[in-house]
Amino acid sequence: MYVVLLKSAGDNATSIGDDPYVQILKNSGFSVDLLETLDFEYNISNLAEYKNWRNNHSCIIFSSPRSVIACVKAGLTAKKAGFSPKGADSGDAEKLASFILKHFTSRKKVNTVVAYSSVENTQLHEKLRLNLCEGNPIPECLVFFSPSGVSLTEKILLTEIKPHRPNIKLVAMGRATATQLKELGLTVSAVASSPKPESLLTALKQLK
Incomplete structure (x- = not known):
């Protein structure tokens, strides 16, 4: 499963590959990209x-x-x-x-x-749109880590993903993020029970 994480890189990660969520998912056989939503x-x-x-x-x-x-x-x-x-x-x-x-x-x-x-990462929209373009691998799952990540990508969610990529599964880290997605009329396929890499892994395995 190809998964795109919409989050900030881990606090002590020097590169995206060092992020603990990226590491645990890759070690479990997932293909993973991370799009940084915010700068600080x-x-x-x-x-x-x-x-x-x-x-x-x-x-x-x-x-x-x-x-x-x-x-x-x-x-x-x-x-x-x-x-x-x-x-x-x-x-x-x-x-x-x-x-x-x-x-x-x-x-x-x-x-x-x-x-x-926190301020919006200026490259977020461009990178997310590239992930959705024909000719590029289309993610099977988008993982949102915060309500702000949902808000920042709301236009793409409603104008591109909902009407044209309805098969992409949306996963939320926590109830508040899930609520934000649902308020936009989007289907939440899974909710991680806690903000830990292991919880996300469990949620994603349920989608396979």
Whole structure:
């Protein structure tokens, strides 16, 4: 099965081939391409104000690995940056919110800091259209990793894939992404249960 992933490359991947999702799928016999949906700009000046955060805060909630990179400018995980992470297996925003309320209910004061901003990868549309052109291998499956990835490709989904490539299966990483696809009137063939390469592999195997 030829699969195209619409996501950003892994946080510590130096090339697309290093991405953990690409690796696990290729090792399982899939043909895989990765189209990067977003570029990232780190808000270093905002974070500089929290250099001595321990003086005024009990903990930091990292909502993504990329926020760790933005905050400490190094390291693969919060643990390697000197933290003791909790709730790492939450999987999505809803479960993380429940975990926070359960374990930190006595800590009412919260400061929110935007660690980074995302901008559309300017080559996304061109590369996706090339994947859909006659004469090129047509993907059997597109995997969306975030609602933003769906929004960024909405025009292509509705004007090219839905009417002309209805046999391409759409897979979502998580419920929020699946909902975004369904709201466009698209059929979601599978939903990965958690944001992990193994979960995506399980979902794709069900489509074979």
